[in-house]
Amino acid sequence: MPELFSGDDAAAVSALRGAVMRLSRRLKNQRVDESLSPTEMSVLGTLARRGHATPGELARKEHVQPPSMTRIVAMLEAKGLVRLEPHPDDRRQKVVTQTEQAEAMLDESRRKRNAWLAELASGLDADEWAKLRAAAPVLEKLAEM
Incomplete structure (x- = not known):
């Protein structure tokens, strides 16, 4: 893969990677x-955003x-965090949805992480905070690419 940036831009990319x-x-x-492992939490987060998905998705x-996702879904189901339901269009597949228990756990996790991050951000000055607020949509875009 060719290097896309050089000089100051390459240094900025490296600094961003390390900081993120x-x-x-x-x-x-x-x-x-x-x-729960980070991957299991990520699956629950994906289901929270999408509503439902097949194990393949x-x-x-x-x-x-x-096969790894099949094991993850089975473990989450055993813990009462997801449900497997028949696929509406394909009887060979199942659809995974999160349970209310998973939703409550994710809400609590978001509150805890948001509070921690807000505490860190409280150490920023007004200019730094404004720059961070402006960068948030760009970081979100990168995360979704």
């Missing part, structure tokens, strides 16, 4: 349920092999 990785690791440590979205 460190911040992500620190956010992951603010978990509510320590028994989840595997593609989470970048895992379908």
Whole structure:
């Protein structure tokens, strides 16, 4: 893959990568349920955003092999965090949806992580906070690409 940026831009990309990785690791440590892996939490987050998905769709979205997703869904179902329902158009498939228990856990997790991040952001000055607010939609776009 060719290098897209050079000089100051390459340094900015490197700094952004490092900062996002460190911040992500620190956010992951603010978990509510320590028994769930980051991938399992990510699956629940995907279901919260999408409403429902087939195991194959989840595997593609989470970048895992379908057999791995089958095991993840089975574990989440055993914990009462997801339900498997018949696919409306294809009887060979199932649709995975989150339960109210998962929704409550995700809400609590978001509150905890938001509070932690707000505490960090309170150390920023007004100019830094304005820049961070302006960057949020751009970071969201990068996360969805």
